[in-house]
Amino acid sequence: MTRTPSSTGEEIYSIAIALLDADIPKNRFTIMGIDINSEALKQAKTGVYNQRNISNVPHHLLTKYFNKKESKYHLNNEIKQCVQLKTENIFSPSFKSLGQFDYIFSRNMLIYFDAETKIKARQVLESLLSNKKNPIYFGHADLF
Ligand SMILES: C[S@@+](CC[C@H](N)C(=O)[O-])C[C@H]1O[C@@H](n2cnc3c(N)ncnc32)[C@H](O)[C@@H]1O
Secondary structure: OEEOOOOOOHHHHHHHHHHHHOOOOHHHOOEEEEEOOHHHHHHHHHOEEOOOOOOOOOHHHHHHHEEEEOOEEEEOHHHHOOEEEEEOOOOOHHHHOOOOEOOEEEOOOHHHOOHHHHHHHHHHHHHOEOOOOOOEEEOOOOOO
16 A cells, blocks of 8 residues: 655554554555655654644544653554655656555645646556556545
């Protein structure tokens, strides 16, 4: 499964938490998060969030998957280890060599692009789907 763009990690880690919390064993899935912004990914790799970032996380998940240190919430290594984060531009040739994915999620990246670039982005993402019948899960702002 891939999640692009991953930015500071909130969404991709939420997917990992949802899978583990549904008792899906770690060895049954791989998750790759991609973003062009290496600074955002550096932040994502820390897995450290403030109160505002975690305000929508249910209390039982916070206590199970985070450690609170002073005012910050530190994501458990168990979750961080489920996710690979890579700096990639989806339009660069190396993006296509990442492999094929069963599910692709993309929220709020297309909002940056003009109509023609949105179509190109969609084609690139579709080319990475292992099963072309699977949908790509875009955000509601990613209108075509
Ligand atoms: C508005 S943020 C969305 C982050 C997150 N998905 C969300 O919904 O909050 C858009 C992200 O798209 C990334 N991005 C923009 N163009 C990209 C490209 N060509 N390849 C990969 N990521 C890109 C940006 O670096 C940024 O982190």
